[in-house]
Each structure stands twice: as C-alpha cells, then as structure tokens.
Amino acid sequence: AECPLFSENWDGELRRNEPLAPLTTLRVGGPAAVAARPSTLAQLASLLALLDWLGCPRRVLGRGSNLLVADEGYAGVAIILGQRLGRITRVPVAPEPAGREAADRVLVRVEAGCSLAALLAWALKRGLGGLEFLAGIPGSIGGAVMMNAGAWGESLGERVHALEVVSGGRVRVINRSALEFSYRLVQGLAADEVVGAAILALVAREPATIQALVRQRHEQRRAAQPRGVASAGSFFKNPPGDYAGRLIEQAGLKGVRVGGAQVSRKHANFLINSQGARAADLLALMKLVQEQVLARFGVRLEPEVHLLGFERE
Numbered sequence: 001a002e003c004p005l006f007s008e009n010w011d012g013e014l015r016r017n018e019p020l021a022p023l024t025t026l027r028v029g030g031p032a033a034v035a036a037r038p039s040t041l042a043q044l045a046s047l048l049a050l051l052d053w054l055g056c057p058r059r060v061l062g063r064g065s066n067l068l069v070a071d072e073g074y075a076g077v078a079i080i081l082g083q084r085l086g087r088i089t090r091v092p093v094a095p096e097p098a099g100r101e102a103a104d105r106v107l108v109r110v111e112a113g114c115s116l117a118a119l120l121a122w123a124l125k126r127g128l129g130g131l132e133f134l135a136g137i138p139g140s141i142g143g144a145v146m147m148n149a150g151a152w153g154e155s156l157g158e159r160v161h162a163l164e165v166v167s168g169g170r171v172r173v174i175n176r177s178a179l180e181f182s183y184r185l186v187q188g189l190a191a192d193e194v195v196g197a198a199i200l201a202l203v204a205r206e207p208a209t210i211q212a213l214v215r216q217r218h219e220q221r222r223a224a225q226p227r228g229v230a231s232a233g234s235f236f237k238n239p240p241g242d243y244a245g246r247l248i249e250q251a252g253l254k255g256v257r258v259g260g261a262q263v264s265r266k267h268a269n270f271l272i273n274s275q276g277a278r279a280a281d282l283l284a285l286m287k288l289v290q291e292q293v294l295a296r297f298g299v300r301l302e303p304e305v306h307l308l309g310f311e312r313e
C-alpha cells in the first residue's frame with residue numbers, strides 16, 4: 001500500500017518519487033516513493049512517530065556507500081540523513097578534582113548525518129585524534145555506527161562512548177556498556193531505532209601527527225583499491241580467518257562481468273558499476289561470485305552491502 005501524503009503533519013522537507021541512485025555510491029537503483037530529510041533530532045523523532053502511526057515502511061540512508069538499491073526503487077519512505085543533521089559539538093566535561101591531571105580524552109557529539117570526512121576535518125583542526133583510520137571511508141556517522149565501519153585493525157565501535165537513538169517519537173541514550181560491536185555489526189539497538197547522534201571519545205593529538213596518519217591511510221587505500229569508479233567498497237564480508245577478495249581472485253573471477261557490473265581487477269572484493277550497470281546486474285554478479293566461491297572453496301560469502309527494495313523478489 002502506498003504511503004499517504006503527510007506533508008501537513010510534518011514540518012521537514014518531503015519529496016515524492018525521489019531518485020536514489022545519485023544518493024548512493026554504486027549509482028544504481030530506482031526512486032523512493034517518498035524522501036524525508038529531517039534537520040533536527042526532534043524532527044526525526046516526530047517523523048518516526050508519524051510513520052509508525054501511518055504504518056509506512058521506512059529506511060534510513062546516510063551516504064548510501066554501503067547500499068544496493070533495487071531497479072524498481074523503494075516503495076516506502078527513505079529517511080535521508082545528510083549534512084543538515086550533521087552538527088558536531090564538544091561535550092562539556094566536569095573539571096577534574098584539584099591536583100588531578102586533566103584526562104586527554106575528549107567527548108564529541110556528532111549528529112548521524114555528518115560525513116566521516118567532515119568529522120575528520122573538524123577533529124584535525126582541533127587536534128583531536130583517534131579517527132584517522134576512517135580516512136577514505138565515504139560514509140555518514142550513523143551509517144558507520146550501524147556498520148561498525150573499520151579499517152587497518154580499528155573500528156568505530158572502539159570510539160563510541162554512547163549513542164542517541166530515536167524511535168516512536170522519543171530519543172533514548174544508550175551507554176557504551178549496553179552496546180556490543182563486532183565485525184560490521186552493532187547490537188544493543190532495537191530494530192526500529194535510528195541512530196540520531198553518537199558521542200565519541202577522542203584523544204588530544206598534534207594536528208601534524210593526525211595529518212600524517214590520514215595521509216598514510218589515503219595512500220594505502222590508493223594502492224589497494226580501485227579509484228574513480230562507482231562501488232560500495234568491499235561487497236562481501238571476510239569469512240572467518242580468510243579474505244573474500246582472496247577467494248574471489250583465486251576462483252578466477254577478477255574482471256568478470258554481468259551487464260555493466262564487474263568484479264574489479266584491482267581488488268576482487270569490489271563489485272563495480274563500470275558501464276551503466278543496473279541493480280539487477282550487480283545482484284546477478286553477486287550471486288555468480290557466491291556460487292563460484294562456494295563451488296570452489298565450500299565457503300558461503302555473505303554480502304556486507306545492505307539491500308534496499310528487493311523485498312518483492
């Protein structure tokens with residue numbers, strides 16, 4: 001059933017029939033029936049309450065860098081969290097008791113739509129380190145929390161002090177101790193809860209040191225990953241004790257295509273949109289890779305990329 005118009009009941013920006021391909025890094029897929037762009041946590045909360053009441057299906061999009069959208073699009077409401085819900089503030093901390101050295105840990109509150117790049121730039125300017133490993137990951141903070149985004153042996157979960165999550169018109173704070181982060185997964189949120197903001201614990205660090213680390217991470221990425229092509233980063237999760245990219249390469253699949261979708265020649269775990277691919281091409285390529293790797297090595301590769309709009313299949 002189509003979601004009824006609700007623009008009279010919500011004060012945020014609403015659009016019908018919003019193309020989603022330009023909002024994802026894979027650049028495929030059809031439109032969302034409705035797109036909603038809240039700019040405050042209160043607006044996000046009232047939107048979620050309204051959608052509950054209307055019974056409308058909904059899904060959050062951050063930077064769309066880990067998302068494959070179906071060619072038919074999404075029949076529900078796409079809640080798009082971007083820079084307008086991307087404020088960054090320092091969390092004031094109680095002064096240390098006299099005689100105690102001030103801790104070099106600094107708490108920072110970041111709204112979910114903030115891009116990782118914008119957060120890194122903000123932190124660099126203020127001499128706050130601990131997030132350098134995120135350099136080159138094109139996500140939002142909300143998406144990076146949900147995916148427990150990581151690289152080079154570090155992941156965002158290690159920096160999370162608390163989350164502000166939103167559902168049914170309310171905002172709730174979840175403390176670190178009630179959250180469990182593992183490989184590309186966070187547990188401790190209810191299924192209907194949306195990450196509205198994250199409180200991160202950063203450390204004081206020389207800007208020059210941060211800059212050097214960030215540069216190094218960018219260079220490592222440049223050497224290992226395809227550039228200037230549409231992808232969602234690593235498409236499959238690494239199976240325990242192995243690498244999806246190694247298995248795909250060993251199965252002889254580098255460069256293999258389905259329609260406009262292709263297994264990258266540079267990094268076999270990147271499925272790229274090389275020539276005007278459709279979502280169906282990427283899905284077919286995903287299945288082909290899974291079948292071949294299963295046949296060759298007996299390993300079932302699970303996608304790391306999330307799917308949107310394929311429910312009708």
Ligand SMILES: Cc1cc2nc3c(=O)[nH]c(=O)nc-3n(C[C@H](O)[C@H](O)[C@H](O)COP(=O)(O)OP(=O)(O)OC[C@H]3O[C@@H](n4cnc5c(N)ncnc54)[C@H](O)[C@@H]3O)c2cc1C
Pocket residue numbers: 025059060061062063064065066067081112136137138139140141142143144145146147148149150151193194195196231232233234306
């Ligand atoms: C070139 C490239 C390199 C990459 N390298 C890495 C890497 O090194 N490490 C890594 O971990 N990932 C990597 N990725 C994948 C991706 O960037 C990360 O997973 C990123 O954190 C996703 O954030 P996003 O905002 O784009 O999420 P989206 O793709 O928008 O969403 C991902 C999922 O999270 C949900 N979601 C998003 N925001 C919220 C929210 N606020 N509340 C609740 N649910 C939400 C969505 O519904 C969806 O299911 C890479 C991607 C690309 C394109």
